[in-house]
Amino acid sequence: MIPFLDLKAQYASIKSEIDTAVLGVLASAQYILGDEVAHLEEEFADYCDVKHAVAVNTGTSALHLALLAAGVGRGDEVVTVPFTFVATVSAICYTGALPVFVDVEPVTLTMDPAKLEAAITPRTKAIIPVHLYGQVADMDAIMTIAARHGIPVIEDACQAHGAEYKGHRAGSMGISGCFSFYPGKNLGACGEGGIAVTNDDAHAKTMRMLRDWGQERRYHHVAKGFNYRMDGIQGAILRVKLRHLDGWTAARRAHAAHYSSLLAGLDTVKTPVEVADRRHVYHIYAVRCRDRDGLHRVLEAEGIQSGLHYPIPVHLQKAHEDLGYRPGDFPVSEAAARTVLSLPIYPEMTAKQVEQVVAAVEQDAYVG
Template sequence: MIPFLDLNAQNSALKEEIDAAIRAVIESSEFCLGPAVDRFEMAFAAFCGVRHAVAVNSGTSALHLALLALDAGPGKEVVTAASTFVATVAAIRYTGARAVLLDIDPERYTLDPALLEAAITPQTAAIMPVHLYGQVAEMDRICDIAARHSVPVIEDAAQAHGASFRRAPAGSHGRVACFSFYPGKILGAFGEGGAVVTNDDALARKMRAMRDWGQYERSVHHYPCFNYRMEGIQGAVLGVKLRHVSEWVSARQRVAGAYDRLFRERIPSGLVKTPRPCPDGLHAYHQYAIRVDQRDRVRAELHERGIQTGVHYPRPVHLQPGFSELGRAGQFPHAEALARTTLSLPIYPELPSGAEDTVVNTLAAIVDRTAARRKEPTGSH
C-alpha cells in the first residue's frame, strides 16, 4: 500500500522535539494563546516576509477574520476563484457579503487576472485569489488591478506554505493573507489552526482584538466578535514544524521532479496532463494534481492496486448544493473541466523510495488499457 499521506512518518521523526514543546505548554498552563503562540507568530511572520502573524483556530477563521477586518459585510462583494475548497466561499458568506466567482487560468489553476477588472464594482470589498495546490496566483497582475480600484487583496494561501511568486513568499503580496494549519497541510498542526499575516500594523492590532472577543484590554469588548484564539499546544507544535518547512518543500519538489520525468518517459503524451509550475514562482506542491480522463475509474483501479489518491476537488463551489446561487453549470468551464479530471497523487517528504516508479508504472498500465478500450470498434450494423 502506498498511502496518499503519512503523517505518522513526519510526526515520529520530530517526536522528541514536539514532546518537549508540548510538555512546556502543559507545565506553564498557558493553553490559550500564550508564549508558545507568540513565538510561533513571530517566526511565521518572518517566514512569510511580513511584520505580523495573527494565529487563530482554523484556516476558515483566518479568512473570516481578514474579511471582517476589511469591512466585508452585507451589501458588499468579494471576488474569488471558482476552483477552491468550500471554506473560501463559506467565510465570505459568514460576513453577509456575496461571493463573485471567476474562472481559472487553465494552466495555472488559479484566478484568471484577465477576467478580474470586469468583475469589480463599487460594492467590491476585497479580491481573494486562491493559491491552489501550492502554486501562487499571478499576483502582480491581480494586485495592479486591485490597486487601480483601491480594493484590498486577501491571499487564500491555505495550500501555499513555502511557495513564492517572483521570489517573494506566498503571504507577502496582498494586504493580508490567510493560512490553514490543518494536519494534512505542508505545515500542519495536531488539530486545527490558522493564521492571518500582514504588514499593516493597525490591521494586525485590530485582528488580534477581533480573535479574542474584540478585546484590546481585558473585559472591554470593542467589536461583536469571536473566540478564534489558537491553543498553546498547537502553537508549540507548529513552532517545531515550521523549522522544517523549507526542507519539506524541497523534498516535495524532488518527488514532483521524479513524477515529471517518469511521466515523460512512460506515458504517451496526451493521456495524462501533469502540473505545470510557472516560471515566475516556486511551486510548493501541496498536491501533485494530474489530469486524466475517466478519473473516477482510474482512481478506483489505482486503489485496487494499493495506491491511494485524492481529488481536490470533485465539484466546483457553484455546483455544490449549498452554494448553487453562485453560478450555473457551464458558467466556469475551466473550473468545471478541472473538477472532472483532477487526481492528486501521493506526494510528501517521507514518500518511500521507489514509490514514484510504482505509481507511474501502475497508472501507465491503467491509462493505456483505458485508451485501448476507447479505440475498440463498437461493431457494425
C-alpha cells in the same frame, strides 16, 4: 499500501521534539494563546517576510478576520474563484458579503486575471485569489487590477506555505495572507490551526481583537468578536514543524520532479506546470486525465491512495445554489473538476514509492 499522506511517519521523524514541546506547554499551563503562540507568530511572520502574524484556530477563521479587517460586510461583494475548497467562500459568507466568481487559468488553475476586471462592480470590497495546490496565482496582474480599482487583495495561501512569486513569499503581497494549519497541510498542526499575516498595523490590531472576543484589553470589548484563539499546544507543535518546513518542501519538490520526469513520456497524463518565477511547494501533485474516476479506482485496487481536489466546484455545490450559478458558467473550473486527480506526495515518501505509483498509472487503460 501507499497512502496519500503519512502523518504517522512525519510524527515519528520528529517525535522527541514534538513530545518535549507538548510537555512544556502542559507544564506551563498556558493552554490558550500564551508564549508559544506568540513566538510562533513572530517566527512565521519572519518566515513570510511580513511585520505581523495573528494565530487563530483555523484557516477559515483567518480568512474571515482578514475580510472583516478590510471592512467587508453585509451587502458587499468579494471576488474569488469557484475551483477551491469551500472554506474560501464560506469565509466570505460569514461576513454577509456576496461571493462573486471568476474562472481559473487552464494551466495553473488559479484566478484568471483576464477575467477579473469584468467581475468587479461598485460593491466589490475585496479580491481573494487562491494559491491552489501550492502554486501562487499571477499576483502582478491581480494586484495591478486591484490597485486600479482601489480594492484590497487577500491571499488565500492555505495550501501555499513557503511558495513564492518572483521572490515574494505567498501571503506577503496582498493586504493580508491567510494560511491553514490543518494536519495534512505542508505545515500542519496536530489538530486545527490557522494564521493571518499582514504588513498593515491597523489590520493586525483588528484581527487580534476580533479573534479574542473583540477585547482591547481583558473585559473591555470594543467590537463584536469571536473565539478564534489558537491553543498553546498547537503553537508549540507548529514552532517545531516550522523549523523543518524548508527541508520538507525540498523533499516535496524532489518527489514532484521525479513524478514529472517519469510521466513526461506519457501522452495520456498531463502533469502540473510550475510557472517561471514561481516556486511551487506541491501541497498537492495533481495530474489531469480523461477518465479521472476510472484511474482513481484502478489505483485504489493497486493499494495506492489518491485524492479528488475538487470534484465539484463551489458554484455547483448545493449549499451555494442560492448564488444562482449554473453548469457552464465557469468551463475551466468545471473541466478541472472532472479531470484532476491528486497522486500521493509527502516528504517521507520514497523514490521507490513514486515509481510504484507511476507504474500503476502507466498500466491503467483508463487514462487518456
